[in-house]
């Protein structure tokens with residue numbers, strides 16, 4: 200990838216003409232450095248990731264920084280490592296990554312940090328030693344619990360359910376699933392049984408086929424929870440194609456723009472998400488502030504994240520530090536039309 204000039208000069212020339220008229224001085228303010236920051240997404244062709252990229256680009260634009268958006272064609276750690284190596288060779292200023300595998304990308308990211316590149320994760324976190332800070336969409340426990348609660352209401356607290364996840368090594372989905380299982384241990388869900396967790400790897404076709412496989416393997420299946428935007432849309436498509444609307448209920452995490460049709464046709468009654476554009480925007484703001492040295496990744500540091508206002512670095516449960524975005528919202532027939540054109 201070609202690296203454009205990393206220096207963009209913002210020269211402010213203030214001409215002051217002495218009142219006597221006998222002279223003129225030119226003041227040149229300090230040159231403003233433009234940084235290059237690369238976002239590495241889980242995979243290309245994922246609309247959720249594209250929404251994050253939009254916010255990321257918007258944030259960097261505010262500083263005149265250069266944004267690079269890249270991801271492997273298939274969501275793998277190997278593909279991401281290749282991109283990290285490339286970014287190190289290009290000597291970019293910061294990497295913002297959502298990990299396909301929290302551990303596998305650590306050595307390459309450590310190499311990047313040794314080379315002076317600021318590394319932050321967002322969405323799906325990298326293990327604490329492989330990044331300076333993680334930008335977290337919302338409380339993982341809440342995200343997990345909400346999906347179980349929604350499913351329980353849809354199936355009247357009775358019957359077999361399955362989870363259709365993204366990749367088996369993805370930090371965010373695994374954390375949410377852990378909290379779903381924890382929630383399910385509550386007595387009030389004793390009539391519900393989680394029969395399996397399958398993985399569509401955040402690939403449309405694989406997710407669709409996994410959903411179809413569930414209908415065959417579990418003829419009594421009452422519901423699917425898909426905590427992945429790709430998986431949820433694919434499962435809705437599969438439920439529709441298999442003629443199972445109303446018979447197999449569906450909830451999870453999805454993008455309103457993509458899910459509107461499936462919410463309207465009844466394949467998915469309700470689902471949840473935070474604002475992915477804001478998530479990418481916050482990641483971009485945090486990366487810029489790390490590069491300028493405004494923050495260094497210590498608990499208690501604060502910075503102004505553009506339009507999102509002041510944010511603080513706090514501890515994360517894995518021993519690292521994080522910045523929180525907000526809360527998950529619920530989408531259903533009552534509000535989907537308002538959101539479908541936004542993200």
Ligand code: RAM
Pocket residue numbers: 241245247248297322323365371401426427428429452453
């Ligand atoms: C998918 C990705 C992403 C997740 C969303 C909800 O697009 O796996 O990591 O946060 O779904």
